Amino acid sequence: MARKIGSRYTAHQVIGRGSAGTVWLGEGPEGPVAIKLLREDLAADQVLVGRFVQERTALTSLDHPRVVGVHDLVVDGDDLALVMELVHGSDLRSRLDREGPLTPQAAVSIAADVAEGLAVAHAAGIVHRDVKPENILLDQASSPGPGGAPRAKLSDFGIARLVDAPRRTRATRIIGTPDYLAPEVIEGLEPRAAVDIYALATVLYELLAGFTPFGGGHTGAVLRRHVTESVAPLPGLPEDLWRVIAQCLAKAPASRLRATELAARLRELLPSLAGLPALRVAHPDAATAPADHDGADPEELPDDDAEDGDAVDPARRRAGRRRRGAAVPLVPGSRPDSSRETHTSLRRPSPEELASFAAASRAERSAAAARGGRPGGPGQGGAKRSGAGAAVRRRRRILAVVLALLVAGGAFGAYEAFAGNGGGGSGRTPGGGVGTATVSPSSGAVDANAGGLPQAPVAGQDDTATSAGSTPLPGWAAWTDAPAPPAPLVGGVRAVRVGDTGYVFGTSADGYVRYLTRTTTGFGAWGKLTGIQITGEPAPVVLPGDHLRLFAQGTDGLVYLRTLNAGRWTDWGKLDARTQVDSPPAAAVNGDRIDLVARIGTDLATTSYVGGAWSAWQTVPTAGKISGTPELVAENGGTGRIDAFVTPVGGGPLLRTQAVNGVWHQAQPVAPITAGPSRAEAVQAPDSGAQYVFTASGAEAAGSVGGTGWTAGALPSGGEPAAYADATGVVLFQRTPSGTLRYSHTR
Numbered sequence: 001m002a003r004k005i006g007s008r009y010t011a012h013q014v015i016g017r018g019s020a021g022t023v024w025l026g027e028g029p030e031g032p033v034a035i036k037l038l039r040e041d042l043a044a045d046q047v048l049v050g051r052f053v054q055e056r057t058a059l060t061s062l063d064h065p066r067v068v069g070v071h072d073l074v075v076d077g078d079d080l081a082l083v084m085e086l087v088h089g090s091d092l093r094s095r096l097d098r099e100g101p102l103t104p105q106a107a108v109s110i111a112a113d114v115a116e117g118l119a120v121a122h123a124a125g126i127v128h129r130d131v132k133p134e135n136i137l138l139d140q141a142s143s144p145g146p147g148g149a150p151r152a153k154l155s156d157f158g159i160a161r162l163v164d165a166p167r168r169t170r171a172t173r174i175i176g177t178p179d180y181l182a183p184e185v186i187e188g189l190e191p192r193a194a195v196d197i198y199a200l201a202t203v204l205y206e207l208l209a210g211f212t213p214f215g216g217g218h219t220g221a222v223l224r225r226h227v228t229e230s231v232a233p234l235p236g237l238p239e240d241l242w243r244v245i246a247q248c249l250a251k252a253p254a255s256r257l258r259a260t261e262l263a264a265r266l267r268e269l270l271p272s273l274a275g276l277p278a279l280r281v282a283h284p285d286a287a288t289a290p291a292d293h294d295g296a297d298p299e300e301l302p303d304d305d306a307e308d309g310d311a312v313d314p315a316r317r318r319a320g321r322r323r324r325g326a327a328v329p330l331v332p333g334s335r336p337d338s339s340r341e342t343h344t345s346l347r348r349p350s351p352e353e354l355a356s357f358a359a360a361s362r363a364e365r366s367a368a369a370a371r372g373g374r375p376g377g378p379g380q381g382g383a384k385r386s387g388a389g390a391a392v393r394r395r396r397r398i399l400a401v402v403l404a405l406l407v408a409g410g411a412f413g414a415y416e417a418f419a420g421n422g423g424g425g426s427g428r429t430p431g432g433g434v435g436t437a438t439v440s441p442s443s444g445a446v447d448a449n450a451g452g453l454p455q456a457p458v459a460g461q462d463d464t465a466t467s468a469g470s471t472p473l474p475g476w477a478a479w480t481d482a483p484a485p486p487a488p489l490v491g492g493v494r495a496v497r498v499g500d501t502g503y504v505f506g507t508s509a510d511g512y513v514r515y516l517t518r519t520t521t522g523f524g525a526w527g528k529l530t531g532i533q534i535t536g537e538p539a540p541v542v543l544p545g546d547h548l549r550l551f552a553q554g555t556d557g558l559v560y561l562r563t564l565n566a567g568r569w570t571d572w573g574k575l576d577a578r579t580q581v582d583s584p585p586a587a588a589v590n591g592d593r594i595d596l597v598a599r600i601g602t603d604l605a606t607t608s609y610v611g612g613a614w615s616a617w618q619t620v621p622t623a624g625k626i627s628g629t630p631e632l633v634a635e636n637g638g639t640g641r642i643d644a645f646v647t648p649v650g651g652g653p654l655l656r657t658q659a660v661n662g663v664w665h666q667a668q669p670v671a672p673i674t675a676g677p678s679r680a681e682a683v684q685a686p687d688s689g690a691q692y693v694f695t696a697s698g699a700e701a702a703g704s705v706g707g708t709g710w711t712a713g714a715l716p717s718g719g720e721p722a723a724y725a726d727a728t729g730v731v732l733f734q735r736t737p738s739g740t741l742r743y744s745h746t747r
Contacts, residue, residue: 005074011037062157070157089150091135105149107149109152125627127195131154136154182195254533453605482742487509494539495731497725498547534555536583540587547565550564582599606644630645634684635705647675647680654670671712672701676697696718700714
């Protein structure tokens with residue numbers, strides 16, 4: 001029976017169901033659509049509704065062939081719905097259940113499609129958080145890819161994050177699907193882009209082998225394996241492909257590939273995989289299911305994954321055995337609305353419980369060694385953990401001990417609603433040799449989300465900058481190509497001048513910092529900073545004594561820093577081990593003070609280095625709700641003034657909000673500049689005090705520090721901008737679409 005969804009859409013019939021609601025075939029002004037109608041109890045949650053409205057722009061802006069587009073978000077009475085692109089085809093889980101493992105070329109082609117979709121989302125600051133076969137749709141209407149593989153589209157972007165309403169968040173909860181959870185999520189870090197890479201590598205493993213590398217058995221055991229076990233190569237898999245999978249399954253998030261690089265690496269491998277048959281890997285449960293229960297009929301096997309009091313569906317039981325999957329509900333909704341309950345909310349295990357998990361693993365390995373084999377059979381490592389019936393019974397006794405520990409602590413079971421991802425981090429360093437910067441005592445208890453941060457001091461609500469006359473735009477010399485980087489740059493770039501040397505910093509697809517120097521005699525060679533991988537562009541500042549300090553957002557969301565002193569770089573260190581940010585930081589120096597800003601959630605957050613220590617992170621309420629990456633400049637002359645340029649949620653003019661000695665003033669629009677998805681660059685001329693703002697679209701504006709009048713202009717061509725100013729004027733750099741660099745300067 002048809003039903004109206006808002007004023008623009010009509011839902012005709014149910015074409016799918018999930019634990020959060022139903023998917024309908026619908027009709028809109030522009031033709032057929034898919035409408036995901038969330039359950040009425042979720043629509044009654046005003047916090048959740050507010051998050052949907054807040055996230056509308058981010059979700060509807062993801063326009064890419066490898067992403068199922070969200071056309072609209074509808075809030076109408078008891079209806080809360082996402083209107084999405086209608087994809088003609090099935091989901092990847094159905095394909096796996098129906099046909100089993102794919103050929104290597106088909107599996108890699110699908111994974112490359114998904115990686116391309118993730119790259120676009122990650123560039124927009126969106127983390128999927130629930131990459132799994134159920135959320136990958138196969139588009140049968142498109143021309144097949146390599147090896148005849150259907151083209152893949154990633155769906156349900158933002159669903160896990162949206163339903164994780166702030167008032168439901170608990171720092172001790174995990175939200176996600178057990179088989180695909182990255183170790184850092186289990187250990188307490190905020191989900192960042194690297195968790196999607198880990199999940200996608202798990203999906204690729206499953207497409208090749210027919211089962212996930214760490215799934216099977218009780219949920220506590222699955223979590224333990226993610227944290228403590230590694231996976232041996234799949235027999236018969238080409239070594240180059242296995243290296244890619246293994247890197248993306250690394251325990252340290254900073255060691256994993258980024259989505260752009262993963263997509264490129266997989267595409268490079270496709271020709272070499274042509275003609276290879278599907279792998280014939282023995283299923284871990286295939287030979288042991290009857291022995292597990294001393295000859296019991298498979299239809300009478302107990303359901304390890306059922307909720308207390310839930311009836312066991314025989315079809316679910318067979319599917320659970322076939323794909324070795326834990327099926328734990330996120331929300332205990334009605335049975336007709338829960339056809340694929342693989343999204344879960346659990347209590348996060350304590351370090352002691354994780355240690356007990358590791359002890360169980362060691363016991364398994366010791367028992368296997370005593371039998372002259374490995375835990376899981378020859379050649380399978382952590383991927384295959386079944387053997388003879390007696391060995392399986394011993395394993396189950398070990399897991400029963402783990403289960404008792406978890407039950408004693410209330411470790412599992414669905415939360416009454418969507419629980420959060422947790423605050424605070426474990427402080428685990430991605431890679432060795434990374435230290436921690438000195439932080440003032442008050443910052444040690446800062447939560448990892450903006451809702452737990454204090455607010456920075458603000459001036460009166462009626463405080464505004466005074467109007468000023470127009471500031472002239474500079475004249476620019478012709479664009480000149482800079483030396484090409486060894487690897488194409490991705491994202492934005494930033495520039496700074498230290499003494500007589502200019503530095504331009506960017507990030508290559510492998511996640512490492514690349515930098516180029518420029519002096520009066522020309523450009524130097526490109527340099528590379530390893531140690532950690534970062535997200536977005538690094539932020540350089542010049543300290544007294546011509547020391548250069550670099551700040552960057554690691555793939556774990558923490559802020560890292562390192563210093564160039566007398567031609568030598570220090571090691572990377574953490575600003576602090578708890579506070580995770582959602583954008584690359586921006587930095588400015590004013591006298592002996594360093595100010596840092598970044599986006600946390602939709603808030604502008606700031607911290608300052610004063611008196612030998614970093615202050616606690618604080619939100620800046622005068623900036624309003626923001627998106628993207630903020631920019632920061634300091635007024636020359638040691639006045640204590642800094643200016644932050646931010647993009648408001650929902651678009652509109654770029655905003656500038658000023659602080660003097662830590663007191664923030666109301667944001668004012670930079671009227672000629674329309675905020676875009678990329679960071680706007682701002683620089684201040686030391687002689688006139690004029691500020692210049694540039695965007696990737698080629699727009700430019702000039703204004704004074706204290707005024708609201710801006711002069712609009714346009715550069716001859718666009719590109720990701722970076723600039724620095726000195727006594728001779730302004731030098732402007734642009735990253736081109738091909739990942740190279742060009743520059744111009746004022747005349």
